[in-house]
Amino acid sequence: MSDHNTSHAPEAHSADAVENVVPLIPVVLxxxxxxxxxxxxxxxxxxx
Incomplete structure (x- = not known):
């Protein structure tokens, strides 16, 4: 197989808006x- 310059490293985890709000639910609700x-x-x- 030829080298396709692909990386098998995991992708960088992007910041999700929902994941940022979830810790605030016990205070906001x-x-x-x-x-x-x-x-x-x-x-x-x-x-x-």
Missing amino acids: PVVGAIMIFLLAFIAVNMA
């Missing part, structure tokens, strides 16, 4: 939930 509960309560008090 409760904060967004608290904001949503506050906004819904605020709307309910204003409608009453």
